Amino acid sequence: MSKHTINLTVNGKRRTLDVQSNELLIDVLRDRLYLTGTKYGCGIAECGACTVLHGDRSVMSCLVPAVAADGWEITTSEGLAKDGELTPVQESFVNLGAIQCGFCTPGMVVTSTALLRENPDPDEAYVKDYLRGNFCRCTGYVAIVQAVLDAAGKMKGAAAT
Amino acid sequence: MNTKHIMKEYDYLKPSGLDEALQILSEKEKVKIYAGGTDLIVKLKMETVPDMDYMMDINGIEELKQVEYTDEGVRIGANRKLWDIETDQRMTSLFPALTDAVKAMAAISVRNLASIGGNFCNASPVADAVGPVMCYGGTLEIASARGVRKVPAKDFFLAPGVTVLEKDEMLTGIFIPTPKGDVGHAFTKMARTKSDIAKLSLCVALARDGGRIGHIAMSMGAVAARPLFLEEISAGLAGKEMSESLAMETGEAVSGFLQPIDDNRTTAVYRKDVTKTMVADALALAWARSGGA
Numbered sequence: 251m252s253k254h255t256i257n258l259t260v261n262g263k264r265r266t267l268d269v270q271s272n273e274l275l276i277d278v279l280r281d282r283l284y285l286t287g288t289k290y291g292c293g294i295a296e297c298g299a300c301t302v303l304h305g306d307r308s309v310m311s312c313l314v315p316a317v318a319a320d321g322w323e324i325t326t327s328e329g330l331a332k333d334g335e336l337t338p339v340q341e342s343f344v345n346l347g348a349i350q351c352g353f354c355t356p357g358m359v360v361t362s363t364a365l366l367r368e369n370p371d372p373d374e375a376y377v378k379d380y381l382r383g384n385f386c387r388c389t390g391y392v393a394i395v396q397a398v399l400d401a402a403g404k405m406k407g408a409a410a411t
Numbered sequence: 412m413n414t415k416h417i418m419k420e421y422d423y424l425k426p427s428g429l430d431e432a433l434q435i436l437s438e439k440e441k442v443k444i445y446a447g448g449t450d451l452i453v454k455l456k457m458e459t460v461p462d463m464d465y466m467m468d469i470n471g472i473e474e475l476k477q478v479e480y481t482d483e484g485v486r487i488g489a490n491r492k493l494w495d496i497e498t499d500q501r502m503t504s505l506f507p508a509l510t511d512a513v514k515a516m517a518a519i520s521v522r523n524l525a526s527i528g529g530n531f532c533n534a535s536p537v538a539d540a541v542g543p544v545m546c547y548g549g550t551l552e553i554a555s556a557r558g559v560r561k562v563p564a565k566d567f568f569l570a571p572g573v574t575v576l577e578k579d580e581m582l583t584g585i586f587i588p589t590p591k592g593d594v595g596h597a598f599t600k601m602a603r604t605k606s607d608i609a610k611l612s613l614c615v616a617l618a619r620d621g622g623r624i625g626h627i628a629m630s631m632g633a634v635a636a637r638p639l640f641l642e643e644i645s646a647g648l649a650g651k652e653m654s655e656s657l658a659m660e661t662g663e664a665v666s667g668f669l670q671p672i673d674d675n676r677t678t679a680v681y682r683k684d685v686t687k688t689m690v691a692d693a694l695a696l697a698w699a700r701s702g703g704a
């Protein structure tokens with residue numbers, strides 16, 4: 251089995267790691283960089299708990315071989331807040347109670363971040379469709395969708411002032 | 412079996428150009444291509460990939476990700492990601508059934524990884540992007556160190572998971588000719604939830620000739636051992652005057668023709684039954700979109 255040296259930028263930090271050909275990105279993030287915000291739910295791209303950003307795009311880290319992520323710029327849920335200040339999406343999730351057990355939350359927040367970068371002015375249908383691969387077994391989704399729309403409203407307001 | 416780790420051991424190769432990739436395919440045995448991995452990695456975790464000593468990552472080959480438009484049509488690189496296809500305005504205006512099919516697949520974080528070529532080469536009878544390409548008269552471009560050959564999309568599939576690709580060959584591109592005339596297209600899919608695999612899918616692409624059907628192509632997914640191109644039934648519709656009763660009769664004819672199976676998504680009876688309405692509705696929709704009354 252081949253071994254490879256890869257370079258990743260994770261939450262702004264350069265990391266050089268030796269990985270085996272069959273190691274997965276999710277395990278490198280969680281077990282080697284201790285970024286345990288990224289959750290392991292299903293392992294087969296069905297639940298969205300492992301979602302991270304590759305550039306501005308969301309991907310399921312349980313499906314990505316670590317070696318194939320060589321050169322990627324990755325943002326995990328830990329990398330969203332800057333200097334302890336929550337992003338509008340994170341703030342809205344907290345304020346609107348879009349979190350119960352919290353297991354799905356990192357994936358939800360990361361995917362919602364990608365959503366708002368792509369479409370700063372989404373409607374409810376757009377949010378529901380974009381988040382269709384992120385499962386939540388607690389909230390019933392209503393508060394999550396509201397939180398994303400709330401964050402969009404705040405960001406628009408901030409851009410206008 | 413677990414879905415956390417890949418238990419299989421293999422070497423990883425990442426060619427930076429197409430020639431290098433084709434060389435690897437011709438020289439080495441048991442090479443599996445990795446494009447988006449959204450089928451391959453799942454199968455590796457499920458331990459259903461018996462023959463693999465090498466994983467060849469094709470994401471370093473830029474030309475496989477490109478899209479190119481000419482007057483004749485579009486050539487989509489085999490490793491173009493689904494998200495790049497569905498967000499391409501020109502693609503949507505020329506081939507709406509294809510972008511509708513792609514949007515109906517999986518979730519965004521899968522479509523950012525998955526490629527259109529992977530959907531073909533995985534050769535599942537439910538592959539959603541396949542029907543539209545077949546109905547638009549698409550051609551697949553297949554390359555090996557021996558040369559390049561072209562195969563109509565409808566002739567690409569042999570059995571579940573099996574295509575006409577030889578051991579040293581790979582899919583490099585998909586060519587779809589620009590539809591001409593008063594055209595109307597529809598892609599519809601029945602699934603449990605929106606990101607699910609289809610219980611049934613259907614594509615119709617037609618060109619209207621006044622009140623008559625000019626050219627028409629129809630295909631269905633999840634009803635046979637491979638994506639099903641309804642060649643004869645479609646040919647029989649050419650020249651016919653369009654009407655509600657023709658749409659209903661066609662639904663009955665397609666349903667009668669199918670020999671689907673029961674599986675974990677639904678039953679054969681359901682498939683045959685729902686097909687009647689699905690075909691009639693899609694035909695009416697494509698007709699209306701072509702400007703027909």
Ligand SMILES: Cc1cc2nc3c(=O)[nH]c(=O)nc-3n(C[C@H](O)[C@H](O)[C@H](O)COP(=O)(O)OP(=O)(O)OC[C@H]3O[C@@H](n4cnc5c(N)ncnc54)[C@H](O)[C@@H]3O)c2cc1C
Pocket residue numbers: 294295296443444445446447448449450451452453489490515516517518521524525526527528529530531532533537538539540576580581582583606607608609
């Ligand atoms: C949660 C989930 C939901 C899904 N939902 C859908 C759905 O709704 N509809 C649907 O159709 N599919 C669905 N899929 C399946 C999958 O996402 C698609 O088939 C996708 O297009 C595969 O592309 P890929 O690039 O990821 O393929 P890969 O996994 O990289 O490759 C698939 C197969 O094709 C071979 N291959 C890839 N590229 C080439 C090439 N250029 N030449 C030769 N061989 C090649 C590989 O060796 C492998 O055997 C889903 C998958 C997941 C995980």
Ligand code: FES
Pocket residue numbers: 289290291292293294295296297298299300301310311312313
């Ligand atoms: S753990 Fe990756 S999608 Fe469920």
Ligand code: FES
Pocket residue numbers: 348349350351352353354355385386387388389
């Ligand atoms: S808050 Fe518990 S799974 Fe979503």
